[in-house]
Amino acid sequence: MPGSQxxxxxxxVHKRFGLLPVLKGITMEVERGEVMVIIxxxxxxxSTFLRCINHLEKIDAGRIWVDGVLVGYREANGRIHELRERxxxxxxxxxxxxxxxxxxxxxxxxxENVTSAPVWVKGMRRDEAGALARELLETVGLGDKLRAYPSxxxxxxxxxxxxxxxxxxxxxxxxxxxxxxxxDPELVGDVLDVMKDLARQGMTMVVVTHEMGFARxxxxxxxxxxxxxxxxxxxxxxxxxAPRHERTRxxxxxxx
Amino acid sequence: MxxxxxxxxxxxxxxVVKAIPVRHPWRWVSAVTVALVAAWILKGMLGVVDPSxxxxxxxxxxxxxxxLLTVEISVLAQVIGIVLGVILAVMRLSKNxxxxxxxxxxxxxxxxxxxxxxxxxxxxAVPLAFKTFSIGIPFTNVIxxxxxxxxxxxxxxxxxxxxxxxxxxxxxxxxxxxxxxVDDGQVEAAQALGMTPVLTMRRIVLPQAMRVIIPPTxxxxxxxxxxxxxxxxxxxxxxxxxxxxxxxxxLKNLELLIVASIWYLVLTTVASVGQYYLERRxxxxxxxxxxxxxxxxxxxxxxxxxxxxxxx
Ligand SMILES: Nc1ncnc2c1ncn2[C@@H]1O[C@H](COP(=O)(O)OP(=O)(O)OP(=O)(O)O)[C@@H](O)[C@H]1O
Ligand SMILES: [Mg+2]
Numbered sequence: 246m247p248g249s250q251x252x253x254x255x256x257x258v259h260k261r262f263g264l265l266p267v268l269k270g271i272t273m274e275v276e277r278g279e280v281m282v283i284i285x286x287x288x289x290x291x292s293t294f295l296r297c298i299n300h301l302e303k304i305d306a307g308r309i310w311v312d313g314v315l316v317g318y319r320e321a322n323g324r325i326h327e328l329r330e331r332x333x334x335x336x337x338x339x340x341x342x343x344x345x346x347x348x349x350x351x352x353x354x355x356x357e358n359v360t361s362a363p364v365w366v367k368g369m370r371r372d373e374a375g376a377l378a379r380e381l382l383e384t385v386g387l388g389d390k391l392r393a394y395p396s397x398x399x400x401x402x403x404x405x406x407x408x409x410x411x412x413x414x415x416x417x418x419x420x421x422x423x424x425x426x427x428x429d430p431e432l433v434g435d436v437l438d439v440m441k442d443l444a445r446q447g448m449t450m451v452v453v454t455h456e457m458g459f460a461r462x463x464x465x466x467x468x469x470x471x472x473x474x475x476x477x478x479x480x481x482x483x484x485x486x487a488p489r490h491e492r493t494r495x496x497x498x499x500x501x
Numbered sequence: 502m503x504x505x506x507x508x509x510x511x512x513x514x515x516x517v518v519k520a521i522p523v524r525h526p527w528r529w530v531s532a533v534t535v536a537l538v539a540a541w542i543l544k545g546m547l548g549v550v551d552p553s554x555x556x557x558x559x560x561x562x563x564x565x566x567x568x569l570l571t572v573e574i575s576v577l578a579q580v581i582g583i584v585l586g587v588i589l590a591v592m593r594l595s596k597n598x599x600x601x602x603x604x605x606x607x608x609x610x611x612x613x614x615x616x617x618x619x620x621x622x623x624x625x626a627v628p629l630a631f632k633t634f635s636i637g638i639p640f641t642n643v644i645x646x647x648x649x650x651x652x653x654x655x656x657x658x659x660x661x662x663x664x665x666x667x668x669x670x671x672x673x674x675x676x677x678x679x680x681x682x683v684d685d686g687q688v689e690a691a692q693a694l695g696m697t698p699v700l701t702m703r704r705i706v707l708p709q710a711m712r713v714i715i716p717p718t719x720x721x722x723x724x725x726x727x728x729x730x731x732x733x734x735x736x737x738x739x740x741x742x743x744x745x746x747x748x749x750x751x752l753k754n755l756e757l758l759i760v761a762s763i764w765y766l767v768l769t770t771v772a773s774v775g776q777y778y779l780e781r782r783x784x785x786x787x788x789x790x791x792x793x794x795x796x797x798x799x800x801x802x803x804x805x806x807x808x809x810x811x812x813x
Contacts, residue, residue, distance in 0.1 A: 299693060301689060301692060301693065330697055331697055334692070334696060334697045336695075337692060337693055337694070337695045338694065338695025339695075340693070342690075342693035344686060344689070344690065346686055348684075348686040348687060348689060348690035349690075350687065350690070350705060350709075352708050352709055361694075361704070362694035362696065365696065365700055365704060366694060366696055366700070407690075411693075414694060414695065
C-alpha cells in the first residue's frame with residue numbers, strides 16, 4: 246500500500262563499472278518528508294548510488310523502489326523485465342536531481358531552463374509553465390534574472406536555477422549530488438537556504454554533501470559510506486557526535 | 502617590493518601614456534611590390550581579354566538562368582546533405598552495432614570516392630540498373646506510380662543525388678563532431694528531467710552542437726556552390742555549362758570564364774555574410790555579450806559622429 250511504506254527503499258544494491266565493484270550491497274530507506282544525508286570519502290560510490298535511484302545507472306543486483314514502484318524494471322509473473330526508454334523517462338520525471346556542476350542548458354535563459362521540461366515532458370501549457378517558472382525563480386531569489394543566460398549568472402545563482410528547474414516538474418523526491426561543492430564559500434549559504442526551505446516544506450530529499458552544518462541542522466538521517474557500503478547510519482547528531490566505527494571517526498576527523 | 506594599501510580609496514590616475522607609435526617601413530615596401538605585380542598581371546590580361554565582352558555577357562539571359570540553377574542545385578543538395586548528415590551522425594553514435602556500422606560504411610564509400618566519379622556513376626549506371634522508376638510495395642507487383650528511369654533521371658535529379666549523397670557523408674562527420682562536443686552533463690540533466698533520448702537529442706544536444714556545426718557547414722556550402730559546377734558533365738545547365746555553351750559558339754573562352762567566376766565570387770561572398778550572421782545567432786548563451794555586427798558598428802559610428810557634430 247503506497248503511503249505507508251518508505252518513499253525510497255534500496256535493498257542490497259550492487260553496481261560495478263567493468264571489473265571495479267563500486268556499490269557492494271547498499272540497503273537504505275528514506276521515509277516521506279525525510280532528509281537523508283549521505284557523506285563519505287571521494288570514490289566511495291555516493292554519486293553512483295544517487296544515480297541508481299533515478300536509473301541514470303543500471304544496477305547489477307538488488308532492488309530499488311521509489312514510492313513502491315521498482316526503478317528501471319517491471320516485475321511480472323515473478324520475472325524482471327527491462328523498461329523501455331520512454332517508461333524510464335516517465336518515472337524519472339517524478340524525481341528531481343541537482344548536480345554538482347549545475348548542468349543548466351546554456352542555450353536557454355533561466356526562465357526557459359525552468360519551463361522546458363514541464364512543457365516538453367508533461368505537455369503543460371506554455372503560459373502556465375511560464376507562470377510556474379516565474380514563481381519558482383522568485384522563491385529561490387532570482388525573480389530579477391528571468392532573462393539571463395546561465396553564462397551571465399554566478400555559480401550560486403546557476404545552482405538555484407537548477408533547483409527551480411527540478412522543482413518545476415513537481416517531483417516527489419529530490420536528489421542532490423554535492424550541490425555546493427563547486428561554489429565559492431560566500432555563495433554556499435544562498436543555496437543551502439533554498440534547500441533548508443525545501444526540507445521545511447516537507448520535500449523528501451537525499452543529499453550527498455560535505456556540509457556537516459547542514460547535515461546536523463536539516464538531516465533526519467545520515468549515512469556514512471565508504472568502499473561501496475554504508476558503514477554506519479543514524480540520526481546526524483549521533484553519527485557525527487559519537488561515531489561508532491573507526492572508519493567514520495577517521496573520516497570525520499579529516500573533514501570537521 | 503610590497504603592496505601599497507590605499508585605505509579603500511581609489512588612487513589618482515598617473516600621467517597618461519603618450520608614446521610615439523612604432524614605424525613599419527616594410528609594410529610600405531610590400532604594398533608597393535604587390536601593387537606593381539597586380540598592375541603587371543592586369544596589363545597582361547587586358548592584352549588578351551576584351552572587357553566589353555565581359556560586360557555584355559555578365560547579365561546575359563542564359564548566364565542568369567544558369568546562375569539560378571546553380572543556386573537551386575547547391576541549396577537543395579546542401580539541404581539533403583544536412584538532413585542525411587544528421588541521420589548518419591546519430592546512426593554512427595548509436596549503440597546498435599548494425600546501425601553504426603551501416604553509417605560507417607556509407608561514409609567510407611562516399612568520402613572515399615571522387616564526387617565527379619559519383620556523378621558520372623549516377624548518370625550512367627542508374628538508368629541501366631533500374632529500368633523504371635516506380636513507387637510501390639517492394640518485392641510485390643503492387644505499383645502506384647511508374648516512369649521510365651531515363652526520363653526521371655533528368656540531369657537535375659542526377660546532380661542532386663550525386664552532390665547530396667556525397668555531401669551527406671561529409672556533413673555526418675561534422676554533425677558527429679558537434680554532438681560529441683556537447684557536455685555529457687547536458688544529456689544527464691535532460692534525462693533526469695524525464696526527457697526521452699529523442700527529445701534530448703532534438704532540444705538539448707543538437708541546438709548546442711550547432712555552435713560547432715555551423716562554421717564548417719558554411720564552408721561546406723561555399724564549397725558546394727563551386728562543386729556544383731561539376732554537374733555540367735551530367736548535362737545540367739548550370740552557370741558553367743551555360744557559359745561553355747556560349748563560348749563554344751563565339752570562342753570568347755576567357756571572357757565567359759571570367760563572367761562565370763565573377764558570379765561564383767558573388768555567390769560565395771553572399772554565403773560568407775550569411776554564415777557570419779548564422780554563427781552569431783547560434784552563439785546565444787555562449788558568450789556574455791554578442792559582438793556587434795559590422796552594420797551595427799557602422800550605425801553606431803555614424804550616430805556618434807553626428808552627435809559629435811551637433812555638439813560642436
Ligand atoms: N562511468 C564510470 N565508469 C567507470 N568508473 C566509474 C564511473 N563512474 C564512477 N566510476 C568509479 O566509481 C567509483 C565511485 O564513484 P562515485 O562518483 O560514485 O564516487 P563519489 O563517492 O561520488 O566520489 P566524489 O566524492 O569524488 O564525488 C570511483 O572509483 C569512480 O572512479
Ligand atoms: Mg560524487
